[in-house]
Amino acid sequence: MSGGVGVLVGYDIGGGGLRLFDGEHLRVSDDGDFELWLLSEAPVVGRFRGRLAAASAAELVRLAGQVLPAPDALLPPGGRAERWLAGQASIVVSAGRTPDGAWGDLVTAARALTDAMTAHPAAAIALSVAGDWRSATLRSVGPEGLAVAAEPLTVEVAAWSGYYDPLGTWDAPVGSAPVPGAGAGAPGWSMEIPLAHNFAPGPGRVLHVKVGLTVLADGARARLVATVAPPMADPEG
Amino acid sequence: MERRVPIQAPRSRPTSARLRRPRPPGEPRDGRDGALPANIDPQLAPLGAALLEHVQRTAGNAAAALLVFQREDDTTGADGADDDAANAPADPAAAHPTLREGSHGPAVQEMQDKLGQALTAGGPVTTDGRFGPTTSRRVRQFQRARGLAPDGVVGPATWTALEAAAAGVPAPVRPTLSLGATGADVGLAQEKLNASGQAGATLPINAVFDAPMQTAVNAFQSASGLTPPSGAVDVATWAALDSAAPGGGTRLEGGRSVEQHVDAASPATSTAAQVPGTSLHSLVGPGGITSGPAVREFQQKLNAWLAGQGQAAISDDGSWGPNTGAATSAFQGASGVAATGIGDLPTWTALDAVAPNVSVGFENRQWTEEVGGHTYGMTEGAGGNGSRYSWEIAGTQMKVTAAVHFVGGSPPGAWFGYVRDTWNHFDLVEQATGQRLPINFEMTPGAGAGANTVKVSRGTGRANGGEWFLADTDAANTIPHEFGHLVGLRDEYQQSPGDYRAATGHEPFVGDAAGPGGQTPAQIATALQAAMVARSSANAVAAVAGMRQGAFSQQVVQAYAALATTTVPAVAGPPALAPVPLTGNLARDLDAALPDDSATTSDKYDTIEALTYDSGSIMGDPSRHRDPHDHGAQPRHLQEFADILGRTQGGTWVPTLR
Numbered sequence: 001m002s003g004g005v006g007v008l009v010g011y012d013i014g015g016g017g018l019r020l021f022d023g024e025h026l027r028v029s030d031d032g033d034f035e036l037w038l039l040s041e042a043p044v045v046g047r048f049r050g051r052l053a054a055a056s057a058a059e060l061v062r063l064a065g066q067v068l069p070a071p072d073a074l075l076p077p078g079g080r081a082e083r084w085l086a087g088q089a090s091i092v093v094s095a096g097r098t099p100d101g102a103w104g105d106l107v108t109a110a111r112a113l114t115d116a117m118t119a120h121p122a123a124a125i126a127l128s129v130a131g132d133w134r135s136a137t138l139r140s141v142g143p144e145g146l147a148v149a150a151e152p153l154t155v156e157v158a159a160w161s162g163y164y165d166p167l168g169t170w171d172a173p174v175g176s177a178p179v180p181g182a183g184a185g186a187p188g189w190s191m192e193i194p195l196a197h198n199f200a201p202g203p204g205r206v207l208h209v210k211v212g213l214t215v216l217a218d219g220a221r222a223r224l225v226a227t228v229a230p231p232m233a234d235p236e237g
Numbered sequence: 238m239e240r241r242v243p244i245q246a247p248r249s250r251p252t253s254a255r256l257r258r259p260r261p262p263g264e265p266r267d268g269r270d271g272a273l274p275a276n277i278d279p280q281l282a283p284l285g286a287a288l289l290e291h292v293q294r295t296a297g298n299a300a301a302a303l304l305v306f307q308r309e310d311d312t313t314g315a316d317g318a319d320d321d322a323a324n325a326p327a328d329p330a331a332a333h334p335t336l337r338e339g340s341h342g343p344a345v346q347e348m349q350d351k352l353g354q355a356l357t358a359g360g361p362v363t364t365d366g367r368f369g370p371t372t373s374r375r376v377r378q379f380q381r382a383r384g385l386a387p388d389g390v391v392g393p394a395t396w397t398a399l400e401a402a403a404a405g406v407p408a409p410v411r412p413t414l415s416l417g418a419t420g421a422d423v424g425l426a427q428e429k430l431n432a433s434g435q436a437g438a439t440l441p442i443n444a445v446f447d448a449p450m451q452t453a454v455n456a457f458q459s460a461s462g463l464t465p466p467s468g469a470v471d472v473a474t475w476a477a478l479d480s481a482a483p484g485g486g487t488r489l490e491g492g493r494s495v496e497q498h499v500d501a502a503s504p505a506t507s508t509a510a511q512v513p514g515t516s517l518h519s520l521v522g523p524g525g526i527t528s529g530p531a532v533r534e535f536q537q538k539l540n541a542w543l544a545g546q547g548q549a550a551i552s553d554d555g556s557w558g559p560n561t562g563a564a565t566s567a568f569q570g571a572s573g574v575a576a577t578g579i580g581d582l583p584t585w586t587a588l589d590a591v592a593p594n595v596s597v598g599f600e601n602r603q604w605t606e607e608v609g610g611h612t613y614g615m616t617e618g619a620g621g622n623g624s625r626y627s628w629e630i631a632g633t634q635m636k637v638t639a640a641v642h643f644v645g646g647s648p649p650g651a652w653f654g655y656v657r658d659t660w661n662h663f664d665l666v667e668q669a670t671g672q673r674l675p676i677n678f679e680m681t682p683g684a685g686a687g688a689n690t691v692k693v694s695r696g697t698g699r700a701n702g703g704e705w706f707l708a709d710t711d712a713a714n715t716i717p718h719e720f721g722h723l724v725g726l727r728d729e730y731q732q733s734p735g736d737y738r739a740a741t742g743h744e745p746f747v748g749d750a751a752g753p754g755g756q757t758p759a760q761i762a763t764a765l766q767a768a769m770v771a772r773s774s775a776n777a778v779a780a781v782a783g784m785r786q787g788a789f790s791q792q793v794v795q796a797y798a799a800l801a802t803t804t805v806p807a808v809a810g811p812p813a814l815a816p817v818p819l820t821g822n823l824a825r826d827l828d829a830a831l832p833d834d835s836a837t838t839s840d841k842y843d844t845i846e847a848l849t850y851d852s853g854s855i856m857g858d859p860s861r862h863r864d865p866h867d868h869g870a871q872p873r874h875l876q877e878f879a880d881i882l883g884r885t886q887g888g889t890w891v892p893t894l895r
Contacts, residue, residue: 076701165650223838
């Protein structure tokens with residue numbers, strides 16, 4: 001994000017404080033520049049940067065101008081906090097919930113924009129799974145690259161049938177071989193990961209795969225978990 | 238767009254690849270205690286039951302148990318055993334029923350308890366009162382070790398061998414304790430002093446015999462007739478403490494040391510306390526709930542009043558209609574309640590006074606709790622709701638239902654089965670008559686003011702009282718936990734000592750009394766405060782590295798409370814963070830000052846975890862705190878419904894395993 005420009009809108013799930021990229025994290029500046037960090041629950045995780053379309057930025061400016069200071073929400077048992085910012089105002093809601101009123105309008109609009117933001121990876125990791133479920137591919141995307149720590153990757157697989165009927169899970173470390181070309185943060189690398197489970201593709205079956213790795217950015221470490229998790233058809237539409 | 242939600246805080250995993258098959262709903266779930274297959278040679282010579290019985294009769298249980306223990310480790314011997322019945326002694330210890338896979342109830346629980354003491358390997362046996370495949374495997378392990386036929390059936394001979402083994406466990410040796418003593422025995426004495434209710438104060442379980450403890454010992458001794466009080470825990474005082482507060486200490490179960498619970502002076506209150514100023518009753522009638530169990534409860538109360546007036550009853554069909562409205566107005570007129578014509582709070586209150594006996598009810602429990610120093614809750618408004626549930630005495634059972642309005646997606650069918658599997662294993666028993674009434678729980682899809690709203694989200698994440706995740710691979714545990722909240726139950730993890738005691742009915746455990754070594758409690762407390770000032774969750778978790786819940790961590794809590802307080806400075810941001818004045822309450826300060834956990838780290842959670850208490854029950858955190866004697870659903874979780882039964886039907890009811 002550009003330096004010296006005020007925060008128009010942003011949010012942090014978990015994280016925040018002094019660790020910029022800790023948790024899901026968004027900042028949009030007054031000039032429309034954005035920086036988004038996604039650490040998990042997406043096939044492409046990492047840092048995304050770009051500039052919003054003028055109309056989108058203008059709409060955020062309008063919505064941000066309407067929010068008023070509001071009390072933090074009482075979280076449900078076990079709930080996680082999601083802190084939203086608009087200029088100097090902030091509000092805490094239970095993660096994933098939409099607040100009422102003007103804050104809700106702003107949150108809804110900002111969340112909708114994150115889809116478009118993920119089309120602009122700056123330094124990210126993308127995961128894909130082969131059609132036969134026997135291997136996955138991890139590759140660096142974006143021009144900046146990410147330095148990956150020389151630690152074992154972790155792989156978790158969950159197989160489902162029907163509508164989230166669990167078939168089982170499988171997990172394994174993938175050894176400590178460094179990701180090719182990644183140690184120095186060079187972009188453009190890829191690596192194949194074998195998946196030695198016994199689940200077989202079939203009608204009505206879905207495989208969810210998570211690959212975790214540690215990256216180094218801005219002088220600190222962060223754990224990324226790239227996730228391929230195709231949804232299953234809702235029987236009630 | 239699909240909302241991306243962080244995954245749950247990471248949990249420890251084995252380092253090798255593995256396949257795990259999910260437990261389908263309906264399959265017995267016992268043995269989540271990491272039980273191992275028997276490592277005993279199946280060709281062991283039989284230890285004849287008759288010989289065992291002879292030894293037991295002539296030399297006593299201890300000798301028999303010694304023989305049994307010796308045999309378990311024996312790898313030589315003659316061949317095969319008869320089946321269990323053939324092994325039975327002439328005079329079997331046979332007040333016990335024969336148990337086999339599929340059996341359940343208190344006898345199974347007793348057997349599992351003895352089995353845990355008898356086995357010397359494989360880890361503790363889960364005492365859940367359910368004889369599933371894992372219990373069967375452990376029974377066969379025991380039978381092989383004693384030369385009994387390894388059929389997995391607990392008949393007279395196996396019972397005899399189990400009892401002999403359990404009876405042979407030597408009594409614990411208790412040292413005399415006095416001012417300045419430290420260690421696990423001090424913690425045990427503190428538990429018992431608290432539980433006795435005769436120590437004049439509630440001690441922290443910190444395993445340090447300090448001046449407050451000495452005062453408590455004196456008070457207990459005076460109350461127990463041990464005069465003059467010596468202020469030391471000597472043989473006589475230990476005996477009095479054991480009598481006043483049985484249990485506690487550790488014993489070997491399956492080769493591992495397992496701490497036993499000490500029941501607190503007051504029973505558990507697992508149901509969360511209602512927020513002051515709110516009512517369990519909901520508005521019924523126009524403008525409120527117009528159908529369902531709340532209306533039916535109201536109609537039944539009206540009918541009780543009408544009967545007293547010699548008037549005809551209205552239909553208690555659970556649907557608000559003109560007759561219900563007319564009866565309401567009549568009651569309000571006769572009772573001096575404002576004539577609103579609807580079931581408002583004053584009318585409910587007046588009806589409760591004249592008509593306590595109903596067979597159906599609806600409760601809207603609004604509550605808050607403190608977990609890990611943070612306040613959570615289920616209250617009405619701001620997109621949330623209280624715990625909304627109904628109960629009904631229907632024929633031969635009490636049925637408790639939580640209707641759920643699922644938004645964002647459909648719930649998998651398995652979720653409903655997980656609730657039944659976890660919760661439907663109990664009866665309510667009337668203490669004077671012994672009458673039993675099964676109690677069963679049900680989660681049903683629903684809508685409207687009588688339903689709880691739960692968001693169904695894709696992917697995985699940390700489930701909470703209002704959001705559940707479709708791809709949760711631990712849904713068999715997660716969903717029953719969250720369902721517990723929907724029927725008003727509080728959490729049992731990351732608790733303060735007082736909240737743990739209240740929620741579980743157990744004294745806080747001694748746990749780790751020694752700590753990780755290398756640092757004093759004061760040094761750790763200072764490091765934690767520095768981590769807060771620096772807003773560094775990583776530094777905080779490093780400060781508690783190697784610490785486990787228990788007495789040592791409570792020493793850290795106390796040392797922190799003794800530090801001079803300070804204020805954590807503001808952060809300019811983004812995000813801008815307000816200054817945090819520290820209070821001396823360690824969990825609350827950590828919660829307020831440290832950055833939250835991310836999707837992939839759990840430093841803050843793990844820091845607070847080490848400084849608080851978990852139970853191993855379904856409402857606790859069994860993934861971090863395994864407890865073979867407190868796991869899954871427990872009778873204490875059902876006490877609210879036993880109390881409802883008593884209030885509406887009379888008598889004193891308690892929950893018990895079915």
